[in-house]
Amino acid sequence: MAAVQRPASSSDSDERKRKRMLSNRESARRSRIRKQKQLEDLVNEVSALQKDNSQLSEKINVSTQRYAEMECANNVLRAQAMELTERLQSLNSVLHIVEEVSGYAVDIPEIPDPLMKPWQIPCPVQPIMALADMFEC
Numbered sequence: 182m183a184a185v186q187r188p189a190s191s192s193d194s195d196e197r198k199r200k201r202m203l204s205n206r207e208s209a210r211r212s213r214i215r216k217q218k219q220l221e222d223l224v225n226e227v228s229a230l231q232k233d234n235s236q237l238s239e240k241i242n243v244s245t246q247r248y249a250e251m252e253c254a255n256n257v258l259r260a261q262a263m264e265l266t267e268r269l270q271s272l273n274s275v276l277h278i279v280e281e282v283s284g285y286a287v288d289i290p291e292i293p294d295p296l297m298k299p300w301q302i303p304c305p306v307q308p309i310m311a312l313a314d315m316f317e318c
Contacts, residue, residue, distance in 0.1 A: 280287050 276287050279285075
Protein backbone atom coordinates (compact mmCIF):
# COMPACT_ATOMS: atom_id res chain seq x y z
CA MET A 182 0.00 0.00 0.00
CA ALA A 183 2.85 2.20 -0.34
CA ALA A 184 2.39 4.49 -3.21
CA VAL A 185 4.50 3.54 -6.08
CA GLN A 186 6.22 6.46 -7.74
CA ARG A 187 6.77 6.11 -11.35
CA PRO A 188 9.90 7.74 -12.63
CA ALA A 189 9.34 11.07 -14.29
CA SER A 190 10.10 10.96 -17.88
CA SER A 191 12.72 13.22 -19.28
CA SER A 192 10.18 15.03 -21.45
CA ASP A 193 8.01 15.91 -18.39
CA SER A 194 11.08 17.19 -16.57
CA ASP A 195 12.20 19.18 -19.59
CA GLU A 196 8.71 20.65 -19.95
CA ARG A 197 8.66 21.76 -16.29
CA LYS A 198 12.13 23.31 -16.65
CA ARG A 199 11.05 25.12 -19.79
CA LYS A 200 7.86 26.46 -18.11
CA ARG A 201 9.84 27.54 -15.03
CA MET A 202 12.44 29.24 -17.25
CA LEU A 203 9.72 31.12 -19.18
CA SER A 204 8.01 32.08 -15.93
CA ASN A 205 11.31 33.37 -14.51
CA ARG A 206 11.99 35.35 -17.69
CA GLU A 207 8.53 36.93 -17.54
CA SER A 208 8.96 37.72 -13.85
CA ALA A 209 12.37 39.30 -14.53
CA ARG A 210 10.87 41.33 -17.40
CA ARG A 211 8.06 42.62 -15.14
CA SER A 212 10.64 43.44 -12.47
CA ARG A 213 12.76 45.41 -14.97
CA ILE A 214 9.68 47.31 -16.19
CA ARG A 215 8.67 48.09 -12.59
CA LYS A 216 12.19 49.32 -11.75
CA GLN A 217 12.29 51.42 -14.94
CA LYS A 218 8.96 53.04 -14.02
CA GLN A 219 10.20 53.72 -10.48
CA LEU A 220 13.35 55.31 -11.91
CA GLU A 221 11.31 57.48 -14.29
CA ASP A 222 9.03 58.55 -11.43
CA LEU A 223 12.05 59.49 -9.30
CA VAL A 224 13.63 61.43 -12.17
CA ASN A 225 10.36 63.32 -12.69
CA GLU A 226 10.13 64.04 -8.96
CA VAL A 227 13.72 65.34 -8.90
CA SER A 228 12.95 67.57 -11.85
CA ALA A 229 9.81 68.96 -10.17
CA LEU A 230 11.68 69.56 -6.90
CA GLN A 231 14.52 71.33 -8.70
CA LYS A 232 11.98 73.55 -10.46
CA ASP A 233 10.26 74.35 -7.14
CA ASN A 234 13.64 75.02 -5.53
CA SER A 235 14.57 77.39 -8.34
CA GLN A 236 11.28 79.28 -8.02
CA LEU A 237 11.66 79.57 -4.25
CA SER A 238 15.23 80.79 -4.62
CA GLU A 239 14.06 83.46 -7.06
CA LYS A 240 11.31 84.58 -4.68
CA ILE A 241 13.81 84.73 -1.82
CA ASN A 242 16.17 86.83 -3.94
CA VAL A 243 13.37 89.24 -4.89
CA SER A 244 12.21 89.49 -1.27
CA THR A 245 15.77 90.08 -0.07
CA GLN A 246 16.23 92.82 -2.66
CA ARG A 247 12.94 94.48 -1.67
CA TYR A 248 13.90 94.25 1.99
CA ALA A 249 17.25 95.92 1.28
CA GLU A 250 15.50 98.68 -0.69
CA MET A 251 13.01 99.27 2.14
CA GLU A 252 15.77 99.27 4.73
CA CYS A 253 17.70 101.83 2.69
CA ALA A 254 14.60 104.02 2.33
CA ASN A 255 13.95 103.72 6.08
CA ASN A 256 17.52 104.78 6.84
CA VAL A 257 17.10 107.84 4.62
CA LEU A 258 13.82 108.73 6.33
CA ARG A 259 15.39 108.28 9.79
CA ALA A 260 18.26 110.55 8.82
CA GLN A 261 15.84 113.16 7.49
CA ALA A 262 13.75 112.95 10.67
CA MET A 263 16.86 113.43 12.82
CA GLU A 264 17.93 116.39 10.70
CA LEU A 265 14.49 117.99 10.93
CA THR A 266 14.41 117.38 14.68
CA GLU A 267 17.77 119.11 15.07
CA ARG A 268 16.56 122.03 12.93
CA LEU A 269 13.40 122.34 15.02
CA GLN A 270 15.39 122.34 18.24
CA SER A 271 17.72 124.94 16.79
CA LEU A 272 14.81 127.16 15.73
CA ASN A 273 13.20 126.78 19.15
CA SER A 274 16.42 127.86 20.84
CA VAL A 275 16.65 130.87 18.49
CA LEU A 276 13.06 131.80 19.41
CA HIS A 277 13.88 131.59 23.11
CA ILE A 278 16.92 133.81 22.58
CA VAL A 279 14.77 136.33 20.64
CA GLU A 280 12.23 136.32 23.49
CA GLU A 281 14.94 136.95 26.07
CA VAL A 282 16.66 139.69 24.06
CA SER A 283 13.55 141.51 22.85
CA GLY A 284 11.44 140.99 25.90
CA TYR A 285 8.47 140.11 23.74
CA ALA A 286 6.79 136.81 24.22
CA VAL A 287 6.64 134.96 20.95
CA ASP A 288 3.43 133.02 21.16
CA ILE A 289 4.22 129.97 19.07
CA PRO A 290 2.76 126.78 20.46
CA GLU A 291 5.23 124.03 21.17
CA ILE A 292 5.19 121.51 18.37
CA PRO A 293 5.15 118.00 19.79
CA ASP A 294 8.11 115.88 18.91
CA PRO A 295 6.77 112.59 17.47
CA LEU A 296 10.16 110.97 17.84
CA MET A 297 10.06 111.45 21.60
CA LYS A 298 6.47 110.18 21.92
CA PRO A 299 5.81 107.98 18.88
CA TRP A 300 2.51 106.72 20.29
CA GLN A 301 1.06 110.25 20.07
CA ILE A 302 0.52 111.04 16.42
CA PRO A 303 0.62 114.82 15.74
CA CYS A 304 -1.06 114.55 12.34
CA PRO A 305 -4.49 113.14 11.50
CA VAL A 306 -4.36 109.45 10.77
CA GLN A 307 -4.60 108.58 7.10
CA PRO A 308 -4.87 104.99 5.93
CA ILE A 309 -1.81 103.60 4.23
CA MET A 310 -2.67 101.42 1.28
CA ALA A 311 -0.23 98.65 0.43
CA LEU A 312 0.16 97.35 -3.09
CA ALA A 313 -1.32 93.91 -3.62
CA ASP A 314 1.99 92.44 -4.78
CA MET A 315 4.18 94.26 -2.28
CA PHE A 316 4.48 91.32 0.10
CA GLU A 317 3.96 88.58 -2.44
CA CYS A 318 5.52 85.27 -1.51
